[in-house]
Amino acid sequence: MSRPPEITRTECRQCGTEIYGVNGRYSCTVCGWVNPWYEGHGELPTAKDDPDYPRRRNAR
Numbered sequence: 001m002s003r004p005p006e007i008t009r010t011e012c013r014q015c016g017t018e019i020y021g022v023n024g025r026y027s028c029t030v031c032g033w034v035n036p037w038y039e040g041h042g043e044l045p046t047a048k049d050d051p052d053y054p055r056r057r058n059a060r
Contacts, residue, residue, distance in 0.1 A: 010026055012033050025039070
């Protein structure tokens with residue numbers, strides 16, 4: 001069972017602005033800094049986790 005998203009906060013490493021993100025992934029709207037994807041607090045979802053992912057239909 002996956003955990004619900006958690007709102008997290010930190011200081012922008014580039015300009016010092018207090019910023020908020022989801023599960024440790026951040027982007028600063030002031031200067032444009034973004035932390036690397038691997039610094040998040042959990043695994044990123046796969047394409048198959050996307051509700052719009054194309055599913056194979058049963059062949060008749």
